[in-house]
Amino acid sequence: MANVVRLQYESKPPPFGHEMRKCFSFDPEYINMNHGSYGSLPSPVAEAIKPYYALAEANPDLFHRFTSIDLIRDVRKRMAKFVGAAHTEEVVFVPNASHGLNTILRSFIWEEGDIISSCNTTYNSISRTAEYISDIPPHPEAVQFTLLFPTSHSEIIQNWRAYVKSLNEIRNQSAQKLGRRPKIVAIIDSIISVPGALLPWKEMVKICKEEDVWSVVDGAHSIGQELDLNLAEANPDFWVTNCHKWMYAKRGCALLYVPKRNQHIIKASFPTSHAYKKGGGSNFVEQFEWNGTIDFVPYISASCALDFRAWLGGEHVINDYCHRIALEGGKRLAQILGTEIIDQGQDFQFTLSMVNVAVPFPPTMSSAFEIDMAFRRKLLIKRKIYPAFFYHNGKWWIRCSAQIWSQVEDFEVLGEAILEASKEILEEFGDGTEKKTMIIEDKDERLIVN
Amino acid sequence: MSSQKFIEPVALDQLLKKPHQFFQNRAAPKFGHEFLPYYSFNKGFLNLNNGSFGALPIVITEACNELTAWQEDNTDYYYRIGFIPPLIGVREQIARFVGATDVDEIVMAANTSTGMGLVLRNFLWQSGDIIIRFNTTYGTVYKTIQYIHDTNPDVEISQYELLFPTTREAILEGWQRHIHNVKRNAPKGSKIVAVVDSIVANPGASMPWKEMVRICKDAGVWAVVDGAHSVGQEPLDLAASGADFFVSSAHKWLNAKRGCAFIWFSKRSREIMLTTIPTSASYVSPGPDRPETNIISQFQYNGTIDYTPYLSVHYALQWREWIGGESAIHKYCNNLAREGGRRLAKIMDTQVMDPDGEFTLAMVNVVLPFPKDFSSSYDAAVASALTNKLLAQNMFAVTFYHRELWWTRVSAQIWNELSDFEILGNAFVSICGQIVIEHQNANIPPDSKAKSFHSYLDHPFRGAVACDPNDGLDCPRPVTATTVVPVGYHTHLASIRP
Numbered sequence: 001m002a003n004v005v006r007l008q009y010e011s012k013p014p015p016f017g018h019e020m021r022k023c024f025s026f027d028p029e030y031i032n033m034n035h036g037s038y039g040s041l042p043s044p045v046a047e048a049i050k051p052y053y054a055l056a057e058a059n060p061d062l063f064h065r066f067t068s069i070d071l072i073r074d075v076r077k078r079m080a081k082f083v084g085a086a087h088t089e090e091v092v093f094v095p096n097a098s099h100g101l102n103t104i105l106r107s108f109i110w111e112e113g114d115i116i117s118s119c120n121t122t123y124n125s126i127s128r129t130a131e132y133i134s135d136i137p138p139h140p141e142a143v144q145f146t147l148l149f150p151t152s153h154s155e156i157i158q159n160w161r162a163y164v165k166s167l168n169e170i171r172n173q174s175a176q177k178l179g180r181r182p183k184i185v186a187i188i189d190s191i192i193s194v195p196g197a198l199l200p201w202k203e204m205v206k207i208c209k210e211e212d213v214w215s216v217v218d219g220a221h222s223i224g225q226e227l228d229l230n231l232a233e234a235n236p237d238f239w240v241t242n243c244h245k246w247m248y249a250k251r252g253c254a255l256l257y258v259p260k261r262n263q264h265i266i267k268a269s270f271p272t273s274h275a276y277k278k279g280g281g282s283n284f285v286e287q288f289e290w291n292g293t294i295d296f297v298p299y300i301s302a303s304c305a306l307d308f309r310a311w312l313g314g315e316h317v318i319n320d321y322c323h324r325i326a327l328e329g330g331k332r333l334a335q336i337l338g339t340e341i342i343d344q345g346q347d348f349q350f351t352l353s354m355v356n357v358a359v360p361f362p363p364t365m366s367s368a369f370e371i372d373m374a375f376r377r378k379l380l381i382k383r384k385i386y387p388a389f390f391y392h393n394g395k396w397w398i399r400c401s402a403q404i405w406s407q408v409e410d411f412e413v414l415g416e417a418i419l420e421a422s423k424e425i426l427e428e429f430g431d432g433t434e435k436k437t438m439i440i441e442d443k444d445e446r447l448i449v450n
Numbered sequence: 451m452s453s454q455k456f457i458e459p460v461a462l463d464q465l466l467k468k469p470h471q472f473f474q475n476r477a478a479p480k481f482g483h484e485f486l487p488y489y490s491f492n493k494g495f496l497n498l499n500n501g502s503f504g505a506l507p508i509v510i511t512e513a514c515n516e517l518t519a520w521q522e523d524n525t526d527y528y529y530r531i532g533f534i535p536p537l538i539g540v541r542e543q544i545a546r547f548v549g550a551t552d553v554d555e556i557v558m559a560a561n562t563s564t565g566m567g568l569v570l571r572n573f574l575w576q577s578g579d580i581i582i583r584f585n586t587t588y589g590t591v592y593k594t595i596q597y598i599h600d601t602n603p604d605v606e607i608s609q610y611e612l613l614f615p616t617t618r619e620a621i622l623e624g625w626q627r628h629i630h631n632v633k634r635n636a637p638k639g640s641k642i643v644a645v646v647d648s649i650v651a652n653p654g655a656s657m658p659w660k661e662m663v664r665i666c667k668d669a670g671v672w673a674v675v676d677g678a679h680s681v682g683q684e685p686l687d688l689a690a691s692g693a694d695f696f697v698s699s700a701h702k703w704l705n706a707k708r709g710c711a712f713i714w715f716s717k718r719s720r721e722i723m724l725t726t727i728p729t730s731a732s733y734v735s736p737g738p739d740r741p742e743t744n745i746i747s748q749f750q751y752n753g754t755i756d757y758t759p760y761l762s763v764h765y766a767l768q769w770r771e772w773i774g775g776e777s778a779i780h781k782y783c784n785n786l787a788r789e790g791g792r793r794l795a796k797i798m799d800t801q802v803m804d805p806d807g808e809f810t811l812a813m814v815n816v817v818l819p820f821p822k823d824f825s826s827s828y829d830a831a832v833a834s835a836l837t838n839k840l841l842a843q844n845m846f847a848v849t850f851y852h853r854e855l856w857w858t859r860v861s862a863q864i865w866n867e868l869s870d871f872e873i874l875g876n877a878f879v880s881i882c883g884q885i886v887i888e889h890q891n892a893n894i895p896p897d898s899k900a901k902s903f904h905s906y907l908d909h910p911f912r913g914a915v916a917c918d919p920n921d922g923l924d925c926p927r928p929v930t931a932t933t934v935v936p937v938g939y940h941t942h943l944a945s946i947r948p
Contacts, residue, residue, distance in 0.1 A: 024522065025519060025522040025523065026522065026523065026524070027523045027524050030523075030524050032525070032526075034525075034526050037525075037526060037529070038525045038526070038528075038529050038754055039525075039754075040522065040525060041521075041522055046518075046522075053511070054490065056708070057489070057490035057491070057505065057506055057511065058490060058491060058492040058495065059491065059492050059495055059497075059841070059846070060497075060499075060502070060503035060504070060505060061499055061502060061503065061837075061841065061846040062841050062846075064502070064503050065837065066841075095560070095753070095755060096728075096753040096754050096755065097753075098728035098729075098752065098753035098754075099727075099728050099753055101728070102727055102728035102729060106571075106727070109601065124731040125728060125729060125730055125731040125733075125752065125753065128729045128730065128731055128732075128733035129728060129729040129733075131729075131733065131735055132724065132725045132729045132733055132735075135724075135735045135736060136574060136724070137574070242754070244754065250756070251521075251754055251755060251756045252753070252754055252755045252756060267597065267600070267601060268593075268597045270564075270567060270571075270727055271563040271564045271566070271567035271590055271594060272563075272567060272590055272593045272594040272596075272597045273590060273593060274589035274590055274593060275593075276593040276594075276596060276597055278596075278600045291563060291564075291590065292560065292561035292562065292563030292564055292590055293502075293503055293561045293699070293701060293708050293709070294560050294561060294708065294709045295707070295708050295709040295756065295759060298756070376530065376531075380524075380526055380527055380530070380531075381527070381531075384524075386526045
């Protein structure tokens with residue numbers, strides 16, 4: 001049986017801050033303030049996985065038929081413990097969170113009268129997934145919970161409870177007409193992508209349970225950023241997270257968590273496995289072990305990533321630093337820009353390692369996507385610094401990711417860059433009060449927000 | 451000072467447009483064992499199974515490392531802007547290579563199972579529809595069709611039995627009849643979708659798929675071709691083939707990195723493709739507002755993946771040119787498959803499945819030397835024992851059960867020579883002999899059959915076959931410690947910065 005070797009580091013880690021860039025391979029001129037979108041692969045992890053690539057080429061049959069399967073089972077054991085699952089068999093690997101969420105949402109046998117609920121803040125590809133499911137027969141109804149910042153956890157919980165109850169009333173009416181009880185499936189973010197904000201998702205899941213609503217949790221940003229996950233306790237119906245975001249695994253590596261009681265819902269993996277059989281559930285893990293030839297090393301890299309993080313001091317040490325920088329940096333940025341952080345409560349309950357600050361535009365500023373493109377050109381390409389941009393509740397915002405290589409000075413550099421760039425954009429696009437032709441410089445640019 | 455601040459990141463497609471320096475001013479070796487140093491196989495590993503997982507030449511492995519370093523250099527630039535031109539470039543190259551009429555007839559997928567799943571799950575299945583599959587349809591695709599029927603019980607499966615040995619003529623006659631019967635009995639207005647292999651996996655057999663596609667199209671039946679083994683093993687002219695969909699894995703016979711396949715679909719077939727899986731952020735609901743090329747945009751980005759496997763095609767095509775080009779590669783492999791198959795059959799005193807060679811490209815199938823009564827029923831324990839014993843001898847070829855016989859499917863590749871087949875033949879003679887004895891001694895109860903590779907390890911037979919495939923093999927051990935080196939900037943990329 002092959003086991004994943006735990007790494008032991010011979011030297012001490014560099015201190016957090018700019019010196020930590022030694023452990024990554026960034027362009028020295030690039031200030032990375034957007035780890036949250038695609039993650040970053042530490043060089044020691046990149047090195048640590050090279051022997052697994054060598055194994056894959058040394059004897060492709062041995063690796064793909066035996067070794068990789070054993071290794072990944074070993075890693076799953078470690079991951080199950082890490083997220084607090086009750087059983088290793090409740091955790092499988094998928095290429096990314098979108099894939100995991102699609103696997104879940106497509107597995108439900110949708111019927112007339114069913115309701116699929118997302119939020120205005122649901123990640124864009126998942127909203128489109130819900131839309132697609134509603135577009136095809138039997139056309140379950142797609143509904144949306146509205147969440148607008150500024151707000152508070154208690155306000156969200158209150159509104160969520162009222163919302164879910166109202167969905168139940170709609171369902172009860174349908175039930176009478178249809179002679180059977182339709183299902184309600186709610187997609188909940190643990191941490192919203194834009195704005196980057198921690199939600200009271202465990203309470204929201206509890207409310208779903210009380211109202212007999214399926215809870216599908218998009219935890220893409222959670223692992224490595226949110227401490228003490230303890231899924232067995234939180235008990236969502238389904239939960240998905242990206243290990244290649246805040247946990248430093250290689251892309252694409254994500255976890256799909258399905259508690260044993262719900263495994264019968266997952267009819268098949270995507271693509272369908274050799275091991276598929278009708279009814280699903282009974283061989284849940286086996287169905288996710290082989291879905292066609294892929295690069296399996298990213299799944300193995302999750303273990304190497306955890307070793308790296310342990311070497312740095314562990315989850316609490318990493319997250320205490322990132323959280324502190326996010327708050328200090330966010331406040332400094334808001335000061336420089338003369339604006340505010342989206343998380344306005346005294347206790348910053350929405351802020352883990354991501355902080356969202358308003359762009360200094362007048363309230364009349366257009367929400368056109370060309371402005372996002374303009375920021376991308378001016379920041380990412382011209383000034384080699386980049387946070388995610390998004391429009392929310394009448395304002396443009398920046399989402400910054402604080403990481404172990406970040407320092408408060410980075411937020412100052414960003415502040416100056418944003419001041420310059422937003423002035424330029426105001427000149428080019430106008431302030432929204434008069435019509436101005438917007439020039440799109442590069443038609444090949446695509447809007448990809450994470 | 452300000453001009454220094456505004457240097458644009460080097461575009462990745464600039465990097466890829468230059469031919470890789472490895473191929474400049476360097477002569478390729480002769481086909482055969484001279485090529486082994488260009489691959490990363492274990493010392494002495496006899497690889498006669500390119501067909502399952504392919505093999506990545508060392509130069510392409512290293513080029514891929516550079517591509518991956520690129521991702522880390524400026525990840526936002528890469529994922530929002532940088533990967534797009536080279537990905538389009540790769541799709542253009544594939545389009546030319548396989549005879550597509552336009553780059554937008556090609557999209558990428560992780561592997562053929564995914565590509566086939568994407569196509570089959572996009573059809574809007576209705577009561578009365580029929581899916582035609584074969585007993586030889588590849589497992590994941592076979593089960594995808596099963597899954598579609600299980601979740602849409604009014605969608606019927608019609609299975610065509612393909613039994614070897616046979617002839618191309620017999621297959622075409624039988625197929626014509628089958629299509630005719632299905633068509634005749636199909637409810638009015640229903641659609642019929644046929645899933646046809648261009649090259650079957652087990653046995654490894656090249657099918658008269660173009661003629662089979664024509665038979666489908668003449669009858670108004672959708673033709674979805676599982677071409678997993680085709681690209682790089684046979685020349686392709688997909689627009690001329692008349693197929694509706696064609697999926698093939700570039701990481702098998704085309705030397706790309708694992709995790710790389712493409713879907714070809716004609717413009718006419720595009721209407722079927724509503725969504726990628728997972729659904730992309732750029733998905734637009736069907737209707738007048740949905741652009742005709744929306745599915746192409748969706749395939750460009752639909753979740754964070756490592757694009758390196760897709761981009762590796764760029765290097766794979768250069769490699770193939772350098773080693774001699776498509777005709778030379780096909781000629782060498784086809785000749786070796788035929789000669790090798792004959793030699794193998796001689797040593798094992800059995801027979802080649804396809805002595806006339808009408809189904810043989812780079813894979814050949816030969817009966818294994820088991821006594822006749824031994825093969826009368828399938829036992830996965832025997833399948834597992836064959837696999838384990840081959841690996842224990844530092845070699846591999848696929849083994850499979852078909853029509854009450856055990857067979858081996860052998861892949862002939864540019865690093866193989868005839869002597870490889872001789873070694874394999876002798877190995878099988880001893881392996882099969884051992885298995886018969888151990889199977890007898892194990893006294894396995896008749897109802898206790900192993901169901902999968904891994905259940906073999908709990909099967910009573912396991913005890914009789916003391917062999918751990920990881921034992922005694924010269925595998926590199928994973929690192930146990932690592933020192934942090936100040937890596938910082940990747941020096942190769944620094945050399946091409948303007």
